[in-house]
Amino acid sequence: MEIFLAILIGVLYTAGVYMVLRRSILKFIIGIIFMSNATNLLVFLASGIVAGKPAFVDDAVKNADNIADPLPQALVLTAVVIGFGLVVFALALKLKFFETTGTDDLDQLKKTDN
């Protein structure tokens, strides 16, 4: 199953890079979302995945081997939230850019002034 997941990561990266290379800013933002999803999955997968053993503990647990590793999860969770902030800000910026210039084309964004 891990290999299949790795392929999924590859597909997401491919789609992300392809979208990021578009001239449309909206597509660029969507590309960023793809890539951030792919990266989250990559970190999650690389830390070793276990099914059905979430990291809940009571007093008795002394050994972490038989539950999922909580630390990568915490890291990925942070990344998800930060990625969300990034996308929202980029989207607002994009909106303002379109209102100001009336174009969605990144190639028009070469100069600071009109």
Next chain:
Amino acid sequence: MQYILLIYLLIAFGIFLIPGWLKKYVGIMLAFVQAVFFVFFFSKISEVANGNSISTILYWIPQLGLNLEFSLTGLSLAFALLITGIGALVFLYAAAYMKGYEGTDKFYFYLFLFGGAMLGLVLSGNLIQLFIFWELTSFLSFLLISFFHKKETSRKAAFQSLFVTAFGGLLLLSGFVLLGSVAGSYSVADWVTDADKIKSSGLYLPGLLLILTGAFTKSAQFPFHFWLPGAMQAPTPVSAYLHSATMVKAGVFLLALLNPVLGGTMEWTYIITLVGVITMFLGAYFSITQTDLKGILAYTTISALGILVMLIGIDTKLSIKAAILFLFVHAFYKAALFMVAGMIDKKTGTRDLAKLGGLYRFMPLTFVISVLALLSMAGLPPMLGFLGKELIYEAKVQSPGIASLVLILGVGGNTLMVAVSMYFMFKVFLGKQGAYPKLPNEKGWLFMFGPAVLALLSLLFGLSPGVLGDSMVEPAFSSIRKEMIDVELKLWHGFNDVFLLSLLTVALGMGVFIIALTKKQFLVKWRGINRRVFTIKFTDIFVQVLDGFLSFAARNTKRIQHGYHRFYILTVILFASAFLWSQVYITRNWVLDSHFSLNPFYISGLIVIIVCSTLYATLTQSRIATIIGMGVIGYGISLIYLYYSAVDLAITQILVETLIVVMFVLVLQRLPRFAVLSSRLTRLRDLMIALTFGSVMTVLAIKALHVEFSHPISDLMVQNSKVNAFGQNVVNVILVDFRALDTLGEVTVLVIAAMGVFVLLKTRKT
């Protein structure tokens, strides 16, 4: 001595605190401060008289040879007296000259700070420290030249002088470092001890050349002389102080300081003498064809600096003696002449030689002062200048190796010097009344005081030169040559070769002068010839080289920084892929030991759905379809998290995905449809790049499966979660307890993003 510099710094900043009603007197107050330091240094004369020096050392990083060393030798004392003495007079003069200009606070700040920096330079006993003060003077000179920064010519001249001198400064530093590696120290005293070791080392010549270039740029030696006439854009007090009496002599000071270390070799003698004598001749040659008063003075300054450099290069007892004497001679008459020129400029409204004339009627006192100073410049008795010139001639006659060339150019230069002095006097003060914009007067004793003192000094020292010889020249000489000498200066040297040369010079000079004065076309034609012969203009070359460099940089920048966002990303992705693939290639012997399976089937199905919607979202032309596809991917991934024991992650992903989809839908109404902007070929190219990157990431993910983790941190957190942090959900506990600061940072990022979004959406189009 470090305290003196500290006081300079504090007073300089104190200038800004002076209340408005006292502003008129700032110049006088600062002149007083300078005078106090002058007296201080004056009182030290007896202490350094016998070749002694007063040194202090403050250790900073002794392991690297970086210390604050101050040493007051005869040489630095001579300079210190010039800096503080002329400084005091210049500040008095500035109090009159700068009246009515804006930003005088800044002016006094820079000028006073310069005084401190220059003192720091001559008192430095450590070469790195000397370099810092050296660059500081260059920098302050830049600020002072560009004081009238609204004029383009000022800005250009300031930039040019900074460029040349700072460039030289860097060469100087590399020279210090190079030879410092031989001596193992940056202390001047250590260098003097290790002089033979340095001279015999293979690094001697490169080090010498670097240091000489540094000194030559600062002292406006050929071919770096061109910045000095440009520097005349500065207010006149600055020209008098920096660009004639003190800063431009820093190069001469350095040569004198390092003479015991680097001097005494063929290279030293030939290079320095040759450069000096060429500069001397060219300076004098160009000065006579100038029409601007300050222009004349600038070129004669170049000529004088050439003489000083040449004398140090000749490197005999006599020449060093002559150099020290001439240092004073020149400082006295040139500062006085600059101040007079500035005063004439102020009083008549012009500095153009063609418009001046007959000023003796209006400014009799100024006339007397100028005559004294000009006589000294021409090297005529009974002024100090005469002594200087006689000594110089003696030194030249003795100069080893290239005496004939030095002598011919020397006589030529001095002839022109005599001619230009006479010409200056006649054109400005005698003759018919010129057509100046306003009628001059002589009001304001502050204008007159400085030049009067200096001209009188020239006269008095000329009449009784012994005083100067005993108190100044002897100590300075002994600190340069490291030996004692009894310096005897006399006005009358007897009837000998040197005196004949002097007579010849004066006769020739008078001849040139009379031709120039009577034949109106003479100088015009001369200028014409100059234009044709000297088609190479150094300022033009400087500008061309600089422009060429800038456009070269601009071309390259345009190529690399082309402004197309996607190509930047393309570059990053391509290089990342290349590196990753090469890493995969290096570790190609690696064996995959997990096998492919599709269990459990519902996760496999989920993955297929995600892949399909990814492709759909990427390829569709409909915006809403793209967003739906994006949503499916996000929710699908959250299900994967959920299945693989990451409950909190799944919840967060669902929340975030929902919000993103909502945001997109809201924003979408206000955005245009997708347009197909790229050609088919471009899209194909991008697809190939994307595939290269995606595939390597897959390989990376698979390889990552085999990395063995030991997780002591996770274990610690799991064990302590319930016991110490009282939480059963370890991920939550990590976020809010173990790594709470990280979470705080994350929240901060979100708040900033939210504020940014708010501002972007709320501000109206302007």
